Amino acid sequence: MTGDRTNVKPGTVIIIGGGVSGLTAANRLKRAGVPVLVLEGRDRLGGRIHTVDLAGDETSWTDMGAAWIDDHLTNKVYHLLNDAGIGVESTKMGLFGHQIFDQKSSRWKNTAATAWTTAKFGWRLGKLQKESTEFSSLDERFAAMLGDKPERADEYLLKYFPELLNGGPGSDVHPNASAKDYWEYKIYEEKTSVMITGGYRHLVDELAKPLADGEVLLNHPVTKVSVDGSSVVVETAQGQTFEGSHVIVTVPLGVLKAGTITFDPPLPAAKQDVIERIGFGTVEKVTMAFKTAFWRRNSNKANHVFAIPDPLDAHGMFVDVTDVAGASPGMPASPCLAYVCGSDTATRAAKNPEEAAKRVAAELELVFPDTFEPPVATATSTWSSSPFSRGCYPYASVDTRPGDFITLGQPIHGGRVLFAGDACADGTFLSNVEGALVSGERAAEAVLEAQLAERL
Numbered sequence: 001m002t003g004d005r006t007n008v009k010p011g012t013v014i015i016i017g018g019g020v021s022g023l024t025a026a027n028r029l030k031r032a033g034v035p036v037l038v039l040e041g042r043d044r045l046g047g048r049i050h051t052v053d054l055a056g057d058e059t060s061w062t063d064m065g066a067a068w069i070d071d072h073l074t075n076k077v078y079h080l081l082n083d084a085g086i087g088v089e090s091t092k093m094g095l096f097g098h099q100i101f102d103q104k105s106s107r108w109k110n111t112a113a114t115a116w117t118t119a120k121f122g123w124r125l126g127k128l129q130k131e132s133t134e135f136s137s138l139d140e141r142f143a144a145m146l147g148d149k150p151e152r153a154d155e156y157l158l159k160y161f162p163e164l165l166n167g168g169p170g171s172d173v174h175p176n177a178s179a180k181d182y183w184e185y186k187i188y189e190e191k192t193s194v195m196i197t198g199g200y201r202h203l204v205d206e207l208a209k210p211l212a213d214g215e216v217l218l219n220h221p222v223t224k225v226s227v228d229g230s231s232v233v234v235e236t237a238q239g240q241t242f243e244g245s246h247v248i249v250t251v252p253l254g255v256l257k258a259g260t261i262t263f264d265p266p267l268p269a270a271k272q273d274v275i276e277r278i279g280f281g282t283v284e285k286v287t288m289a290f291k292t293a294f295w296r297r298n299s300n301k302a303n304h305v306f307a308i309p310d311p312l313d314a315h316g317m318f319v320d321v322t323d324v325a326g327a328s329p330g331m332p333a334s335p336c337l338a339y340v341c342g343s344d345t346a347t348r349a350a351k352n353p354e355e356a357a358k359r360v361a362a363e364l365e366l367v368f369p370d371t372f373e374p375p376v377a378t379a380t381s382t383w384s385s386s387p388f389s390r391g392c393y394p395y396a397s398v399d400t401r402p403g404d405f406i407t408l409g410q411p412i413h414g415g416r417v418l419f420a421g422d423a424c425a426d427g428t429f430l431s432n433v434e435g436a437l438v439s440g441e442r443a444a445e446a447v448l449e450a451q452l453a454e455r456l
């Protein structure tokens with residue numbers, strides 16, 4: 001070990017990562033009177049929540065990571081925000097909230113055809129809730145649904161849209177990834193879906209509020225966790241070391257996969273195996289602010305756009321996020337779009353964000369040749385190339401087995417090293433903010449129980 005041991009209060013619980021799970025764990029422990037220290041590698045809190053004010057004038061807040069709250073009436077995240085007086089807007093993409101443009105024919109589907117395509121798509125996704133033993137991947141399952149001569153729009157939606165939902169390519173996603181009761185994680189019914197006015201940053205601000213300056217250290221990437229008896233020592237890239245009673249590891253699965261944090265003693269084989277088996281996907285966003293919402297059919301109504309490429313390939317969709325771009329409800333909002341993409345398109349975007357923004361604007365011009373105007377500001381996410389995420393979110397891959405998400409979340413090394421985050425989805429939702437929040441609460445509760453047991 002290098003460097004001097006940095007003094008922290010005896011019995012401090014060290015939390016690696018200042019995303020939703022880490023901040024939630026810190027809050028719960030602090031409320032119980034336990035000293036906490038959050039070590040965050042980035043220069044900001046929030047992790048895969050990152051809301052940017054695109055044009056810098058408080059009218060174009062867009063989420064580069066998490067954006068939606070699903071089934072909001074039963075979602076803990078919504079209730080936390082609601083209690084804090086933070087507004088949301090409904091964004092459910094029903095039968096009529098979007099348009100489909102085919103780049104091959106350069107034609108828009110009319111309203112009836114769009115509703116029919118959407119209804120078929122919804123019905124096919126619904127079938128995935130039933131377990132099947134016939135297929136080895138989601139792609140195979142979709143191919144059987146589509147038959148020999150699928151319509152371009154049907155094929156495009158089934159092949160590439162679920163990738164945005166799951167994070168991983170259909171060839172690597174488990175055929176039962178969305179099957180009810182197959183896994184230990186819960187699945188949203190998606191009856192409602194809302195976005196937060198002014199973005200998810202409001203949640204991060206709420207979670208960070210109770211924590212004092214010295215309890216959160218930014219720019220402190222952790223490189224090593226060592227356990228010796230009842231002491232846990234955490235080392236950072238700068239060579240600082242911190243000693244605590246427990247550590248809660250909340251880094252994304254992509255970071256665990258990369259092995260940039262070493263454990264001494266090493267991770268047990270069972271834990272290492274599930275880290276390798278569970279998938280971690282690639283999804284990126286290009287967000288754009290404009291002077292006018294030239295893509296809207298009705299200037300007062302959000303309109304999302306699917307532009308089916310020719311030839312069909314991994315591609316994105318344009319989500320109209322204008323209604324939530326103001327700082328808070330009632331505040332001015334600029335017209336904004338978020339282009340969401342997966343696979344190779346996302347990998348390319350993360351490697352070359354400027355080129356991605358240009359390419360996406362060019363595509364918009366192709367789709368709206370008469371009304372297009374260039375964006376006044378853009379931003380491109382880099383989740384897959386960032387050393388602090390190395391991807392977007394976890395999914396059940398073809399290699400993942402029931403029970404893996406439980407194993408991932410289990411404490412190790414005599415209960416001194418605990419795990420939380422959106423992949424630790426034992427009885428909660430996988431790969432989303434609510435799951436991260438619940439897992440953080442759970443890890444904190446486990447520490448409190450262990451500390452109580454030690455005192456008795």
Ligand SMILES: Cc1cc2nc3c(=O)[nH]c(=O)nc-3n(C[C@H](O)[C@H](O)[C@H](O)COP(=O)(O)OP(=O)(O)OC[C@H]3O[C@@H](n4cnc5c(N)ncnc54)[C@H](O)[C@@H]3O)c2cc1C
Pocket residue numbers: 016017018019020021022039040041042045046047048049064065066067068069070220221222223250251252255260261283284285381383387388389391392393420421422423431432433434436
């Ligand atoms: C493009 C995209 C779209 C999404 N859309 C939605 C959505 O609409 N709705 C939804 O509910 N969820 C969505 N999600 C998922 C959601 O963002 C995550 O599930 C959630 O934010 C995970 O929180 P977490 O605390 O588990 O992890 P994170 O937020 O990733 O927090 C982990 C923290 O650990 C830090 N860290 C990493 N390595 C180190 C290290 N070595 N040392 C110290 N700190 C480190 C990171 O910087 C980060 O702050 C989306 C994610 C992405 C990427």
